[in-house]
Amino acid sequence: MDFSTLTQDEFNLHNPAYCGFLIYSIVREYGTVDKNGINPALLYLCLPLILTKSLSSQLPRTSKTSLVAWLVENEGHLFNFANKVTSFFEITQNSFDFLYENHLLELTENYDVVAIESGLAQSPVIFNKSEAMKKQLNASKLMGRWLAVSPNAATIYSVLGIRP
Numbered sequence: 590m591d592f593s594t595l596t597q598d599e600f601n602l603h604n605p606a607y608c609g610f611l612i613y614s615i616v617r618e619y620g621t622v623d624k625n626g627i628n629p630a631l632l633y634l635c636l637p638l639i640l641t642k643s644l645s646s647q648l649p650r651t652s653k654t655s656l657v658a659w660l661v662e663n664e665g666h667l668f669n670f671a672n673k674v675t676s677f678f679e680i681t682q683n684s685f686d687f688l689y690e691n692h693l694l695e696l697t698e699n700y701d702v703v704a705i706e707s708g709l710a711q712s713p714v715i716f717n718k719s720e721a722m723k724k725q726l727n728a729s730k731l732m733g734r735w736l737a738v739s740p741n742a743a744t745i746y747s748v749l750g751i752r753p
Contacts, residue, residue: 603680605687608636611729612684613693614711617704618733626701627733628742633681634749635736637673639728642721648728649735656739660748671751 615635619627638644647663660667685702688694693707711730716722739745746752 605680605683608640608680608684609687609693610709610713611636611639611725612681613688613704613709614726614729615733615736616694616702617711618730619737620704620733622734622737624703625699626697626703627736629685629696629700629702630742631736631745632685632702633674633678634745634751635729635732636681636684637670637677639725639732640677641673645724645728648731650731652731652734652738654735656735656745657748660745667749670749674751 612632612635615632616627638648644663644666647666649659685694693705693709694702695705697703712726716726736745
């Protein structure tokens with residue numbers, strides 16, 4: 590991604606370290622429920638949900654809400670979501686690469702993604718300085734727990750009408 594073409598706000602929102610921390614939080618939270626790791630295809634759905642205010646504001650408060658039921662209930666908000674996932678692909682990939690290259694994530698023998706214990710704080714102080722950042726971090730943690738108790742990636746993609 591050519592970061593030189595982004596405004597400062599766009600760069601702040603899309604830089605690999607920031608988005609990478611959100612992804613790391615998803616994977617770490619997923620691991621608290623399912624130690625086998627998250628299907629990497631699911632990670633490409635997360636940043637569009639977390640970083641799009643109109644979508645993140647609709648997320649439930651807990652992972653007890655069925656993901657499939659939530660997707661169906663919020664179908665109107667998810668109109669054109671496949672295009673949004675495509676537009677976030679490079680951002681997600683750059684963030685994943687950043688984490689992998691810095692030894693924060695690894696692939697299992699089944700090609701699922703697990704977080705490597707790193708000593709990174711679960712809720713760094715900087716996230717308390719911005720309400721938007723705090724909400725995005727909380728949404729990331731929710732996504733991790735929620736995906737861990739949800740159907741497999743193929744089912745989620747199918748409900749969303751997205752072909753992986």
